[in-house]
Amino acid sequence: MKNPLIKLAVLAFFFGAAMGITSTVSAQEPMPSDNEVNAIARDLFCPVCENTPLDVCATQACAQWRELIRLKLSEGWNEDQIKQYFVDQYGARVLSEPPKQGLFWLVYVIPPILIFIGVIIFIKALRNIRAIEKEEMALEQTANEPDEYMSKIEEELKGLKNANR
């Protein structure tokens, strides 16, 4: 074993054997379960059927797509990679919501804007109430305050009474 070439060959043999064992082990690892597949399929929509999530679609095509997810999972792909794969293959319609980009932003932005306008109208109606309430309070206060005109009349009446006496 003094020959470095022989050493290298032996090392290569053991390395190769180790790699073989490792790959055998990974091949024997259990395939991803139905629940793991469904966890991803749930967020994807069938590219063919209308508005049907992939995890519950009963067609043969969808069963094959679920198997494709299983295969990708077994190859070490993560959830985002698998979803992106489906988007690349079949378009954004396979996602349960439009991606947050470009024109698709409108789907998220328009409802809050319209609801906000509604809230403003509602608040405006409530402000009117406050104005009315303030007005009422002011009226009440005025009613309690002595009226100059009335006190003048009262004074004059008193004066008349005194004069009659």
Add this chain to the structure above:
Amino acid sequence: MIPDFGYGLILISFGLAIYSIIASVLGYYKRSFKLVDSARLAMQLMFPLITIASVLLMYLLATDAYYVSFVYEVTSRSMPMYLKITALWGGQAGSLLFWAWTLTAFSAAVTLREWDRDRDLLPWVVVVNSVTAAFFIGLVVFFENPFAKFWQTIDGSVISAMFQPAGAVPFTAPDGQGLNPLLRHPGMIIHPPMLYLGFVSYVIPFSFALAALITGRTDDRWTRITRRWAIVAWLFLSIGLVLGGRWAYDVLGWGGYWGWDPVEIAALMPWLVGTAFLHSVMIQEQRGMFKEWNMILIILTYILVIFGTFLTRSGVLSSVHAFAQSAIGPAFFIFIGITIVISVSLLIYRWSDLKAESELTSLLSRESLFLLNNLLFISILIVCFWGVLFPLISELVTGQKVTVGPPFYERATGPLFAGLLFLMGIAPLSAWGKTTLKTLGRSSWKSAAISTVVVLGFVIFLKMYNPYAIIGFAVVIFSALITLHEFWRAASARSRVQKENLFVALWRIFGKNRRRYGGYLIHLSVIMMAIGIIGLEMFQTETQGTLRQGESITIRDYKVTYTDLAIFDTNDNRNLARAVVSIEKNGKYVGELYPRRDYFYESQQPMTIPGVRSTIEDDLYVLLVDWQPITTEGATFKIYHNPLVNWLWWGTYLLIIGSLVAMWPQKEKSSVREQRKVSKSTILDQSEA
């Protein structure tokens, strides 16, 4: 012969609708009540004619008349009789005829009433009803004729037409295609008629609203006349929606009842605005406010009814381009456009007459809270409308289809629905006109405290840590306690004063104010439904696994064991794969379930029917996903555990009872009855003179 007769009747009905419109308008302007009455009678005559036409079509469906193309499309010889008859609304042409039928029935019913006090409204009520009827009957006459027959042309091809093309000979197919398997469910037999009845009933309040706008009688007369119709419409639509959910739960095999599908949303949208209207109209009656808003709501409801029918019937949902290709899509589009233009123009014209008689005077008054309730309903409508419309806009602008699915709707509408539930609890405590925070707090703090304690108990003892569920249950319990307390308060007060038994007192308070206490029963039903929805949405669990016979899978407290599987053909052209699974709960045997997969040979469509064990506490929902075809030793099952879902279905029964109580006519006091008799005889005397 029968198809020709049926088509003839529809054609005559279309003519009557047109006559009714013209005669009514002329009668109004010429001030000829005879002409208006003639228009009314013409409109009423449409009902028996369309009824006979519908019965004839049912007869053709029941007798396997496969020379009629509609019969061929929706039935087959192997279908049971009840499905053949109800296939009337299983296809496009038949369902449009059914729409027209229910509409003419309601129009006839509403014009049977006494018109002594409302003669000025009658012409325009007739016009609006007849225009709507003319539109739907016109669709049947010109685009979707259910009586069209098969003809074989000289080149051997088979075409569908009403009248014999030159050189063609009649053709009869040996068997039909059969009804879509998904529609062969008891829920689907009742669900479409309920929805249609709900849709059609809203035409009545709309027609009165428009009549009020045209004639300038913008007081609350139109709301009082149509109050019961609005509740009837709301009830039918509610039942239709729940039945649709039940059908989805039983047939679609995904363990849920609501998938935020555009077709579902199309039916939900008029319901949302209709519910807002039911609340808002009370403010007009009590305080003379929101007159313009109520007009907007009822117009919007009608437009959404037509829009919903357009969405489901024009094919626009499958592709925006299908709309232009479909025969009826553009017709619907034009009709909706004209309705909007006319309604909005009238609204602008009468805007100044719709001024409120009083103003909002308190932040926490009942009318303010009802306004907030309306804001929440309309906000949910905005989310739904935009969610349905956006995929069409995306396809039109970018050519790219997108899905707007459950996560979008649930995130956006969840807080809004929670807000509505809270308002449902607090609003009955608030008084008309003026309420202070102090009085509201005083009457609600006990309910708030109890609901907090109960929810804390859920957290501590049931380990319920989901924040959305905590908020949801707190709001639900709070609203339930307040509503129940309202019953208790009224009944105990009456019992004390009248010295009656508490139950007798409770019964009698319903009689005293049916609308209010019917409304409270509806609130309780909504609370029950909310419990079911929270249970399923927040706590549903699922698992899937492939089992060999004798093997088990567990989910929550349940153990499901695969026992057997049989594959066989049935007489009605189905191939069934039926599994037997035994169920144990907490180690105790509780029974067997039979999930199955039906394969329909005619349509080559599979259908997954779950095996379900239902209790008040939860549902165990087992689906047969796959199996080894020859040995049947192994089979794959998908199992859902759906807590509390039955509360949703049971709540519906209470909703029906509550609606019936609310719409039941209040007993007239004898003095009022006498007064009516006198005024009626005076009117008759005057007209005779």
